[in-house]
Amino acid sequence: MTKIQVLPEILANKIAAGEIVERPASVVKELLENSIDAGSHAIHVTVLSGGKRLITVRDDGEGMTQDDAILAFEHHATSKLQNAEDLGAIATLGFRGEALPSIASISRLNLKTRPAENADAAGTEIEIQGGVLRSVKPVAWDHGTEITVRDLFFNVPARRKFLRSNDTELGHIARLVTHYALAHPENRFTLESEGRILIDALAVTMLGERVYQIFGDGFLDNLVAISGQAGSLKVYGFCSRPHEQRTNPYSQFFYVNRRMVRDKVIMSAIRQAYRNCIPASAYPVVILFVELPFNEVDVNAHPAKTEIRFRDQSAVHNLVLEAIERSIVQSASIPAYEHRSAAEAPAENLQPSSSGPAWTADAPLHRESTFDFTPPAASPNPFQRALNYPFREIPATAFPPRREDHFSLRLSPDMLLGSPLESARAFQSESVRILGQLQESYIIACDSQGLLIIDQHVAHERILYEKLATAMRTSIVESQGLVVPISLELPPHQIALLERVEPELKRNGFQLEHFGGTSVLIRSVPAIAHDSDCRKLLSEILEGLEIEERTLDLERIRDRIAVGTACRAAIKVNMPLTMEKMQWLIDQLSLTRIPTNCPHGRPILLRFTMYEIERNFGRI
Ligand code: ADP
Numbered sequence: 001m002t003k004i005q006v007l008p009e010i011l012a013n014k015i016a017a018g019e020i021v022e023r024p025a026s027v028v029k030e031l032l033e034n035s036i037d038a039g040s041h042a043i044h045v046t047v048l049s050g051g052k053r054l055i056t057v058r059d060d061g062e063g064m065t066q067d068d069a070i071l072a073f074e075h076h077a078t079s080k081l082q083n084a085e086d087l088g089a090i091a092t093l094g095f096r097g098e099a100l101p102s103i104a105s106i107s108r109l110n111l112k113t114r115p116a117e118n119a120d121a122a123g124t125e126i127e128i129q130g131g132v133l134r135s136v137k138p139v140a141w142d143h144g145t146e147i148t149v150r151d152l153f154f155n156v157p158a159r160r161k162f163l164r165s166n167d168t169e170l171g172h173i174a175r176l177v178t179h180y181a182l183a184h185p186e187n188r189f190t191l192e193s194e195g196r197i198l199i200d201a202l203a204v205t206m207l208g209e210r211v212y213q214i215f216g217d218g219f220l221d222n223l224v225a226i227s228g229q230a231g232s233l234k235v236y237g238f239c240s241r242p243h244e245q246r247t248n249p250y251s252q253f254f255y256v257n258r259r260m261v262r263d264k265v266i267m268s269a270i271r272q273a274y275r276n277c278i279p280a281s282a283y284p285v286v287i288l289f290v291e292l293p294f295n296e297v298d299v300n301a302h303p304a305k306t307e308i309r310f311r312d313q314s315a316v317h318n319l320v321l322e323a324i325e326r327s328i329v330q331s332a333s334i335p336a337y338e339h340r341s342a343a344e345a346p347a348e349n350l351q352p353s354s355s356g357p358a359w360t361a362d363a364p365l366h367r368e369s370t371f372d373f374t375p376p377a378a379s380p381n382p383f384q385r386a387l388n389y390p391f392r393e394i395p396a397t398a399f400p401p402r403r404e405d406h407f408s409l410r411l412s413p414d415m416l417l418g419s420p421l422e423s424a425r426a427f428q429s430e431s432v433r434i435l436g437q438l439q440e441s442y443i444i445a446c447d448s449q450g451l452l453i454i455d456q457h458v459a460h461e462r463i464l465y466e467k468l469a470t471a472m473r474t475s476i477v478e479s480q481g482l483v484v485p486i487s488l489e490l491p492p493h494q495i496a497l498l499e500r501v502e503p504e505l506k507r508n509g510f511q512l513e514h515f516g517g518t519s520v521l522i523r524s525v526p527a528i529a530h531d532s533d534c535r536k537l538l539s540e541i542l543e544g545l546e547i548e549e550r551t552l553d554l555e556r557i558r559d560r561i562a563v564g565t566a567c568r569a570a571i572k573v574n575m576p577l578t579m580e581k582m583q584w585l586i587d588q589l590s591l592t593r594i595p596t597n598c599p600h601g602r603p604i605l606l607r608f609t610m611y612e613i614e615r616n617f618g619r620i
């Protein structure tokens, strides 16, 4: 007897299911993708018990004949690929022909379908339990397809054990539907759970309109349009202004040819774009579409199809980086004074588990951004809290009022390109009048919009940082010798790092000597920092470099040196400033690329608008 045997088909499907179906949301993903591929206009998802008991996806797409419907449950059966060449340029979301047999092998599945094109064809109903075909019969059915998946993992107890609470699983499903709803504003998406409508996004033509439907008004206010093109490669979407920061990546939505993806190339470009305007630990909101010819991207990298490989990674990286940087620079705006209270803190422990997929969309989306004496009310709805997501129950007929200014963004990239980005600068120094200094730390000023408070240290830090960064790229940074060289003891691992980055430190004004061992002699430093604590300066730069050690390239090394030097050299708080010096700071700040945030991401300016002032005085 041979020891090797071919696995029975049911077992093979169960194994494949392990890779495709991790949780109820994975089933929703596969079914939604099939409905979108079938050219549907309206897709309705119904779930019970977080999808564990029941998931139904109903669409009005092209449907299937009886023969096709039976074939659809065969392993590797697909209508989306004909031959090997097709695999190199996949235009559909599905192509592996594995989802339906996999899902059917680990649930009780019911399918009803009728082809749209043939009005005479009968509808078909198929029942499958744990991969075993139970019945095929005709059914009276409108066109389109409905698939119901009951009792997921009923025959895989090991998997069932790993499912989380109903609310957590529902949260994953809601984020999944949100993901695809954002990618296809031209379709209507509904999500219903236990008889309640959680998402009802009617078909619209603009991406901005869809964002508004799903997240509400406040969300869009803090976003700016992204657009860029290099040959056949296009990027478009929205990203957040620097002051809008999140503690997790759940508000990031990436699509490649409208497929939702998790991709390191895109993520690293975004991190780089925001590096010097938000803290390293914060995440921006990004809704990003990358479009390129189908043969420029390999989508067959993983059974769940969310991982992809770009043929030209650096082209994608550079275009995403450039486009987002451009949007950030043109969009930097001054945040309104915000009443930060301890009541906001508990939001942290509502975050979903870190084991959740990285593509989920979440985070507190509506933050009260006005000056308000009443503490923010806790969400009255425990269900919403569990989702950590401000879904509003929108009756199908109540379409949100149009806000024309938000809807200038058409989904089609061709229509998008060339759309004017917001170009209003955060503030113009000519219109700013300085009133004085507060606590020898903050500059108080006013302009036509209201009152401004400027943190003098971070303002100067931003000015110096940009000057240094430019000097590093275009010329040699001026160095100044120390009258008495300073010695510094470094831990051994930092000595190794120092050797690696020393040539660049030298080019940027540092002259160092070390004689083996762990001590280093600082002979000169960048001229702008010569008054500062040079020991702290060098060790902070090395600490900054250490954090990024594994991914250090020339750009990052320079950046760390510039950030560290600017921080040390900048005027401190608790330092009296003359009117002239304050005016100089404001003038210089208004010339920087991002006058609103320091290189560590902290805000530089706060604004009390006239509206807030008048409202709080009870005038309006
Ligand atoms: P894939 O999507 O990779 O082709 P699936 O197992 O998900 O594989 O689906 C198998 C086939 O069943 C699809 O290729 C498609 O022809 C058909 N099909 C699945 N869902 C639908 C649907 N909602 N509407 C029409 N056809 C569908």
Ligand code: MG
Pocket: 030, 033, 034, 093, 094, 095, 097, 099, 100
């Ligand atoms: Mg599929």
